[in-house]
Amino acid sequence: MNVDSAGLDVLSRQECLDLISSATIGRIVFTDRALPAVQPVTFYLDGEDIVIRTGTGSKLAAATRHTVVAFEVDEFDVPTRTGWSVTAVGRAHAVSDPGQIDRLSRLPLTAWAPGERNHFIVVRAEQVSGRRIRR
Amino acid sequence: MNVDSAGLDVLSRQECLDLISSATIGRIVFTDRALPAVQPVTFYLDGEDIVIRTGTGSKLAAATRHTVVAFEVDEFDVPTRTGWSVTAVGRAHAVSDPGQIDRLSRLPLTAWAPGERNHFIVVRAEQVSGRRIRR
Numbered sequence: 001m002n003v004d005s006a007g008l009d010v011l012s013r014q015e016c017l018d019l020i021s022s023a024t025i026g027r028i029v030f031t032d033r034a035l036p037a038v039q040p041v042t043f044y045l046d047g048e049d050i051v052i053r054t055g056t057g058s059k060l061a062a063a064t065r066h067t068v069v070a071f072e073v074d075e076f077d078v079p080t081r082t083g084w085s086v087t088a089v090g091r092a093h094a095v096s097d098p099g100q101i102d103r104l105s106r107l108p109l110t111a112w113a114p115g116e117r118n119h120f121i122v123v124r125a126e127q128v129s130g131r132r133i134r135r
Numbered sequence: 136m137n138v139d140s141a142g143l144d145v146l147s148r149q150e151c152l153d154l155i156s157s158a159t160i161g162r163i164v165f166t167d168r169a170l171p172a173v174q175p176v177t178f179y180l181d182g183e184d185i186v187i188r189t190g191t192g193s194k195l196a197a198a199t200r201h202t203v204v205a206f207e208v209d210e211f212d213v214p215t216r217t218g219w220s221v222t223a224v225g226r227a228h229a230v231s232d233p234g235q236i237d238r239l240s241r242l243p244l245t246a247w248a249p250g251e252r253n254h255f256i257v258v259r260a261e262q263v264s265g266r267r268i269r270r
Binding site: 007 | 211216
């Protein structure tokens, strides 16, 4: 196992993808009016694509159009001070092809917020990195 | 209670600060070599300052020097699809005054990663926003 300069275990790409796949909620990191922004989202890992379902007119839909974003998942246990985090960085795009929208609509992915949620953002997990902290 | 365009409850500044204060782990969002970056950290809310303890030579220390960052905490319950998230945006600075370093060293704040951790980053919670999702 590789260890980084901070003493944390460095996870492989496959371990990172498996951990992303195990999570229900992630955080999408983007720029909103020149300021750093972050928003929790439900998602589904479709191969190496992170699929996010949102409303057409949402701030997230507007801010992530054709831009590079980060996507983070983590899980920590405070009593034992252990846990892991994984970050994927890649280009985001809005899905416009009706056939692809139809396919993504059938994924086991439900937005928690009420209202129409038929806009899909896909983030390709181009760069993936992850760390695990053990006692 | 205010509700936003996505149907989520909008939290007040005081509710946001109380929720930040209740958490142990947050995520600092910044820019690393022109790309969006995010890193989980342990922190302590000192008044309206988010205090983060790290190593002097850490990537986080370098990337957050005199820049605006976002800081996020959240808590979700998957079975009931409820939870909350709070984001603070503000200028980050490294603490250099020995008296202040001495005071911050005595806060109940321990970095989980091993090694020397006597560098303090302070993020002033200038803009705070939060949402709660209920069934």
